[in-house]
Amino acid sequence: MITQQEVDTMPEDDLRVFVKGTEYFFLQVTSSRAEVSTPFIKEASDKVIDDFSAVIGISGTQRGCVYYSAPREMIRELVTHYGETEASDDLYADCVGEIANTISGNAREYLGPGFMISVPVVFRGRAEDVRFPHDAPAFVIPILWNGHRSSLILCLKKDEKEPPTFDPEMLKEIAS
Amino acid sequence: MRLLIVDDSNIIRRSIQREIGDQNHEIRTAGDGIEALKVFDEFKPDIVTMDITMPNMDGLSCVEHILQKNAQTRILVISALADKGTAVEAVKRGATGFLLKPFTSETLATEITELFVD
Numbered sequence: 001m002i003t004q005q006e007v008d009t010m011p012e013d014d015l016r017v018f019v020k021g022t023e024y025f026f027l028q029v030t031s032s033r034a035e036v037s038t039p040f041i042k043e044a045s046d047k048v049i050d051d052f053s054a055v056i057g058i059s060g061t062q063r064g065c066v067y068y069s070a071p072r073e074m075i076r077e078l079v080t081h082y083g084e085t086e087a088s089d090d091l092y093a094d095c096v097g098e099i100a101n102t103i104s105g106n107a108r109e110y111l112g113p114g115f116m117i118s119v120p121v122v123f124r125g126r127a128e129d130v131r132f133p134h135d136a137p138a139f140v141i142p143i144l145w146n147g148h149r150s151s152l153i154l155c156l157k158k159d160e161k162e163p164p165t166f167d168p169e170m171l172k173e174i175a176s
Numbered sequence: 177m178r179l180l181i182v183d184d185s186n187i188i189r190r191s192i193q194r195e196i197g198d199q200n201h202e203i204r205t206a207g208d209g210i211e212a213l214k215v216f217d218e219f220k221p222d223i224v225t226m227d228i229t230m231p232n233m234d235g236l237s238c239v240e241h242i243l244q245k246n247a248q249t250r251i252l253v254i255s256a257l258a259d260k261g262t263a264v265e266a267v268k269r270g271a272t273g274f275l276l277k278p279f280t281s282e283t284l285a286t287e288i289t290e291l292f293v294d
Contacts, residue, residue, distance in 0.1 A: 083194050094187050098185045105257045117257075119184060
């Protein structure tokens with residue numbers, strides 16, 4: 001059960017950092033704007049994991065995970081903006097990892113160097129059993145680009161008084 | 177000129193390689209810092225592009241190791257870490273330049289050209 005206090009641990013300014021960062025990423029890489037909708041808190045019934053996903057572990061001043069998940073058709077189009085003419089699942093998985101890494105890394109411009117990011121762990125398929133940190137709300141940022149919907153999901157906790165609850169081993173479990 | 181591209185993302189390695197590929201330079205790639213040092217020893221590149229967040233050995237540590245092997249190596253750090261401190265740290269450790277991801281092909285071409293000209 002996520003408490004209101006835990007919901008409040010994600011300040012609006014921090015959410016805005018990721019919204020702006022997502023808009024900047026798509027504009028810079030594709031030269032076309034992505035439409036980023038109002039973030040919402042994920043309920044258990046919300047299906048936000050798509051064909052290709054990546055998760056970045058966060059430690060330091062905040063703890064938790066940043067996920068990016070997108071459908072195959074969107075990534076197939078997106079890789080062409082990196083100059084790719086080849087199509088493969090390995091390349092698509094690599095691409096979502098790079099997106100998650102870039103948006104998370106760019107957030108340090110505002111969140112500072114204490115916002116420490118891991119290398120991405122990528123996984124494929126619309127897994128029903130993807131685990132999210134149990135003690136932080138999952139904020140979903142819906143992204144519409146070129147007619148395709150994808151999601152950036154933030155599960156972050158800022159309360160530094162509490163001991164860390166993010167388990168790095170979870171990344172391995174998610175990927176397995 | 178010999179160029180080594182170091183990044184854990186295949187799509188970024190290929191993107192950089194395409195940008196330089198038609199300039200008649202020899203190019204090798206590596207997916208992390210440890211692999212980069214091995215390739216560096218045998219390939220002896222003049223120029224290196226270096227990601228920071230990578231498995232096994234991060235890019236900033238790898239920059240130091242490479243410059244201990246050959247202080248003349250020109251290294252362009254290419255990273256998504258957008259805080260000013262990271263760019264400053266990269267230069268402190270000896271990097272020639274810093275390019276922020278996501279980059280456009282134009283900015284990448286400009287930075288790479290400067291490395292070759294210097």
